[in-house]
Amino acid sequence: MRDLFVRYARADWPLFVLGVVTSVLGRFVSLAPPLVLGVAIDATFNDDVPYTLPYVPSEWLPTTQTEEVVFSVGLVVAALVGSVLFTWTNGAALSLFSNRVQHYIRVDSYEAMQRLDMAFFDDKQTGQVLAILNDDVRNLRMFLGSTVSSALQLVATVLGIAFILFTLNWQLALVTLVFVPLLAVFTYWFMRTIRPRYRALRASIGDLNTRLENNLDGMEVIKTAHTETHETDRIRETSWEYYLRTWAVAKLEYLYQPSMDLLAGLAFAVTFLLGGLWLVGGAPGPFTGTLLVGEFVTFLFMTQRFVDPLSGVGRIVNSYENARASGERIVGLVSRPVEVRDREDSVVRETVEGHVEYDDVTFSYRSDRPVVRNLSFAADAGDTIAFVGPTGAGKSTAAKLLLRLYEVDSGTIRVDGVDVRALALDSLRSNVGYVSQDVFLFDGSVAENVRYGSFDATDEEVEAAARLAEAHAFVENLPEGYETRVGERGVKLSGGQRQRIAIARAMLQNPAILVLDEATSSVDTETELLIQRGLARLTADRTTLVIAHRLSTVKDADLILVVDDGEVVERGTHDELLDHGGLYATLWNVQAGAEATEEFIAEVVARADRGT
Numbered sequence: 001m002r003d004l005f006v007r008y009a010r011a012d013w014p015l016f017v018l019g020v021v022t023s024v025l026g027r028f029v030s031l032a033p034p035l036v037l038g039v040a041i042d043a044t045f046n047d048d049v050p051y052t053l054p055y056v057p058s059e060w061l062p063t064t065q066t067e068e069v070v071f072s073v074g075l076v077v078a079a080l081v082g083s084v085l086f087t088w089t090n091g092a093a094l095s096l097f098s099n100r101v102q103h104y105i106r107v108d109s110y111e112a113m114q115r116l117d118m119a120f121f122d123d124k125q126t127g128q129v130l131a132i133l134n135d136d137v138r139n140l141r142m143f144l145g146s147t148v149s150s151a152l153q154l155v156a157t158v159l160g161i162a163f164i165l166f167t168l169n170w171q172l173a174l175v176t177l178v179f180v181p182l183l184a185v186f187t188y189w190f191m192r193t194i195r196p197r198y199r200a201l202r203a204s205i206g207d208l209n210t211r212l213e214n215n216l217d218g219m220e221v222i223k224t225a226h227t228e229t230h231e232t233d234r235i236r237e238t239s240w241e242y243y244l245r246t247w248a249v250a251k252l253e254y255l256y257q258p259s260m261d262l263l264a265g266l267a268f269a270v271t272f273l274l275g276g277l278w279l280v281g282g283a284p285g286p287f288t289g290t291l292l293v294g295e296f297v298t299f300l301f302m303t304q305r306f307v308d309p310l311s312g313v314g315r316i317v318n319s320y321e322n323a324r325a326s327g328e329r330i331v332g333l334v335s336r337p338v339e340v341r342d343r344e345d346s347v348v349r350e351t352v353e354g355h356v357e358y359d360d361v362t363f364s365y366r367s368d369r370p371v372v373r374n375l376s377f378a379a380d381a382g383d384t385i386a387f388v389g390p391t392g393a394g395k396s397t398a399a400k401l402l403l404r405l406y407e408v409d410s411g412t413i414r415v416d417g418v419d420v421r422a423l424a425l426d427s428l429r430s431n432v433g434y435v436s437q438d439v440f441l442f443d444g445s446v447a448e449n450v451r452y453g454s455f456d457a458t459d460e461e462v463e464a465a466a467r468l469a470e471a472h473a474f475v476e477n478l479p480e481g482y483e484t485r486v487g488e489r490g491v492k493l494s495g496g497q498r499q500r501i502a503i504a505r506a507m508l509q510n511p512a513i514l515v516l517d518e519a520t521s522s523v524d525t526e527t528e529l530l531i532q533r534g535l536a537r538l539t540a541d542r543t544t545l546v547i548a549h550r551l552s553t554v555k556d557a558d559l560i561l562v563v564d565d566g567e568v569v570e571r572g573t574h575d576e577l578l579d580h581g582g583l584y585a586t587l588w589n590v591q592a593g594a595e596a597t598e599e600f601i602a603e604v605v606a607r608a609d610r611g612t
């Protein structure tokens with residue numbers, strides 16, 4: 001929390017200092033009226049008592065009764081105006097400060113989150129991350145914007161008042177202040193007890209967000225599967241959990257706040273009682289000396305002012321604990337170790353030729369079971385390498401390793417002879433185009449989505465890329481052509497249309513290496529044929545890794561790797577593999593319309609039983 005504050009408050013510290021100083025000054029100035037009132041009562045209505053103010057030279061002070069009244073009222077008005085001005089400046093400065101800090105923290109946390117490994121996003125629920133970026137950052141702002149200054153005001157007020165009380169009558173001051181340690185102990189207990197409850201509450205906000213998010217995303221599934229009741233039950237459960245955790249925090253607050261008020265009220269009552277007895281019958285018990293009416297009035301006012309902020313400690317502590325829990329979550333996110341990142345001496349390459357080599361590569365998502373095993377192959381610049389094989393065999397994973405979406409466990413992947421781990425991520429990813437299995441489009445226009453990543457491309461270039469991807473014709477038919485909005489995730493387009501936009505995007509990026517992961521799986525055979533024409537042009541002079549279930553799309557590849565359960569079981573060209581008569585030949589025959597053989601069906605069933 002302190003680290004966060006130091007890191008982000010540095011740029012705007014003058015605003016913070018201005019806010020804090022004016023807040024404290026405002027408090028001090030607001031203490032003047034009761035003090036002046038007490039002095040005025042005693043001096044104006046009692047000839048024996050001179051008009052004196054602490055630290056003010058006597059020649060500045062009035063001498064006649066009328067002057068004393070006017071002077072006192074003038075001081076009170078000046079103090080009120082001063083207090084308003086200070087409060088206004090304090091509010092404006094701290095609000096500016098906290099909103100700026102909120103902005104820096106939000107952008108930084110987002111940036112840090114973006115750098116995290118894919119494995120983090122595979123595991124972490126979106127709702128939790130969103131809760132950090134929204135709620136937790138906002139909590140910090142509220143803490144910085146009002147709580148910090150309230151806390152400093154409180155300290156200033158308590159010290160200022162304690163000083164005045166002691167100056168006026170140290171014996172009575174001791175009575176009032178004896179409650180302070182009690183309040184402190186109670187507050188300490190409260191902080192210790194509420195801390196874990198706040199942590200739990202913050203986490204459950206994330207859980208609830210995640211569930212809501214998930215359900216909004218999956219609304220189509222919910223409706224088609226007719227699981228509305230089931231989902232409402234699950235939301236009810238998560239929301240109830242959130243309610244319980246909120247209540248755990250709230251009930252403690254409700255115990256704490258009135259108890260603080262009670263203790264503070266007791267301090268006031270005891271001061272009133274003793275002071276009153278003192279005035280009426282002289283110094284009670286062990287006390288000595290005299291107490292003037294004006295002094296007593298000031299005392300009561302001051303005690304009241306003293307007591308109010310003390311009972312506000314609860315709110316401050318509450319906000320601090322809430323912000324602390326949020327701060328922990330933000331720090332937890334931004335300081336997470338990242339595995340896939342640039343080394344200090346990473347190699348920068350503007351362009352690459354496109355030589356790709358996998359050398360005995362093994363990778364597993366979880367340590368127990370490798371998804372890619374001992375994969376080796378080499379592609380010269382311009383070659384097309386195809387991965388084929390059953391679903392779940394590890395083909396996509398093998399391709400993602402080239403982009404360093406995950407780091408290999410062992411072995412090496414090289415681009416132009418350089419280990420991808422030594423290559424700057426920027427150099428690597430700007431030279432590898434990737435069209436994934438499930439295309440993601442951003443909410444925006446068709447043109448924006450094609451241009452994504454090649455932001456300088458002209459409209460003509462966008463259109464040319466769309467023509468190559470066989471997307472131009474359907475885009476032209478959309479209500480607003482290239483300016484048509486595609487909806488969140490591209491929901492307003494069909495699967496095949498989305499894929500063609502993704503291909504156009506890759507065409508525009510014009511990378512030396514291209515990864516096509518089932519890039520044409522969602523289009524009909526006719527469109528696929530058309531896209532293939534474009535793809536043939538696209539892949540002709542660049543290295544391409546193609547993953548395909550439809551073998552007809554890869555039969556011209558320079559090398560076909562048949563992957564099964566993470567391992568290459570056959571390799572060669574289409575003709576070689578057909579001659580070989582293994583798994584590829586069987587798959588080809590099945591897809592070409594030949595009858596599925598008994599053995600093939602048996603093999604499929606056996607593989608399913610093995611869980612591969």
Ligand SMILES: Nc1ncnc2c1ncn2[C@@H]1O[C@H](COP(=O)(O)OP(=O)(O)OP(=O)(O)O)[C@@H](O)[C@H]1O
Nearest residue numbers: 122365366371390391392393394395396397398437
């Ligand atoms: N992010 C992930 N975290 C953990 N396991 C994963 C992850 N992605 C994939 N897997 C697992 O890794 C294995 C290989 O998945 P992969 O997507 O690479 O297969 P594939 O051959 O491309 O399959 P398909 O043809 O169905 O796309 C599967 O068993 C899958 O469950």
